Amino acid sequence: MGVGDEWLVSQMQDILIHGKKAFDGCAMEMGKMLAETIMYMEREELAGPDYHPVYSHLRKWASQPGSVFIGGSKVRVNHPRLRDAEGETVLRSYQQLKDPTQFSDELLAKVLRGLSGRKYKETILQTAGAFGISSGSISNRVVEATERQLSELLDRDLSGINVFAVFLDTVHRGGSAFIVALGLDQKGKKHNLGFWEGATENNEICLELFNDLELRGLKLGKDILFVTDGGSGIIKALKNRYGSDLIHQRCTIHKDRNIQSHLPKRRRKEAHRRFRIALSMKSYSDAKGELELLEKWLRETNESAADSLVEAMEEILTLHRLQVPELLRKTLHSTNLIEGVFYQVRRMERNIKRYRSSKMSRRWLGACLIQAEKQFRLVQGYQSIPLVIKNIQQQQMKEIKKAA
Secondary structure: OOHHHHHHHHHHHHHHHHHHHHHHHOOHHHHHHHHHHHHHHHHHHHHOOOOOOOOOOOEEEEEEEEEEEEOOEEEEEEEEEEEEOOEEOOOHHHHHHOOOHHHHHHHHHHHHOOOOHHHHHHHOHHHHHHHOOOHHHHHHHHHHHHHHHHHHHHOOOOOOOOEEEEEEEEEEEOOEEEEEEEEEEOOOOEEEEEEEEEOOOOHHHHHHHHHHHHHOOOOOOOOOEEEEOOOHHHHHHHHHHHOOOOEEEEOHHHHHHHHHHOOOHHHHHHHHHHHHHHHHOOOHHHHHHHHHHHHHHHHOOOHHHHHHHHHHHHHHOHHHHOOOOHHHHHHHOOOHHHHHHHHHHHHHOOOOOOOOOHHHHHHHHHHHHHHHHOOOOOOOOHHHHHHHHHHHHHHHHHHHHHHO
C-alpha cells in the first residue's frame, strides 16, 4: 500500500472511530476530501488492494466526475468506479451521499441549538467556496426545513387531544404580537396548539386563534380550564366566545406584580407576603378570607392596588374553588408553563438580529415551537387531573340545577 493509501486508511479509521460527529465536525474544506475517502475506502474493502484482490470478478475501474450532497448543496467529486462481469457496481456510500434530505434536517437542528445563520457563516461558509457551496443554497435549505415544520405545527390535526387546560400568552417579535396557545391534556402532557399573529394582543386576533384551533378539531368550551396573564384582549375574547362563567384562572404571579406596582417600595414586600399567605391556604373560604384582609390593608395605602386585587379576586381563586390538589395547583396557578416555552424560543433565536418579514417571523416561531416540544415532560401533579375534571363536572351540575 502506498503513502496515499495509508493516508486514506488513517482518515477512514478516524471517521469510523468518532462516527458521525467527526464527519459533521470537520471543517467544510475537508468535506469533499472525506466524501471521496469514504467512497475510495468502500471500493478498497469490496475489491481488495491491487496486489491482493478479494474477488476475482470485481475490478477497480478508475474514476469519473460525479456529485454528492454536503451541507445540503451539490458538490463535484471524483467518483471511484467498480466493475464486475455484468457491468458497473454502484457503491452504497455514493448512493447515500447523493441523498440531500438528511443534512437539511441536521442543519436546522444545529441552527436551533444555537448555531444561528450568523455564527454558521463565521465558522462554515468561509470555506464553502472551495467546493462550490454558496450561502444562498444553505439558507434556502434552512428555509425549506422551517417551512415544513411551520406547516407541521399550524396544520396539525388536534382532534385527538383531550385537552384539560389551555394556557394563553403573547410573545412579541419582529414588531408583531403572536398569541400562542399551549394545551395540557388529561394525561398531563403538553402540546403546542398553534398561534395567531396580530399588530397587538386584541379581542379579534384571539377569536381568530380560537376559530383556527376548533377548525383543526380541538374541543373547547366551558369545561376547559383557561390560564392567562390578565391581558384584557385575551380575557374579552374568552368571555365573548365561551361565556362569562367560563373556568378561568388568572396568573397569580402577574397579579402579585401588578398590585405591587401601585405601592411604594417600602410596602411591596409586605403586600407580597400577605398575598402568598392567602394563596397558600388549602380551602377556598380560607384563601378568600385572607385576600379580603389584604384588600383592607391595601386600601389604607393605595385604592388602585386594592381595586386591582378585587377586580381579579374570583379568578385568582379558581383553583381553590375547584379543590385542585396543591402539587397540581403549582402547575396551574400561573402562566409559567407557557413562558417556559417562550424562554426556549428566545434562546434558540438569540442570534437573529432582525426579522425581515412576517413570513420569516412565523416560520421561525413555528420551527422553534416544534423543537421545544422535544423537551416536554409530564407536568407535576398530573395524577390529580381526573379528580379535578370530576370536580368541574360536579360544580357545573350544581349550577345547572340552580338555574333550573
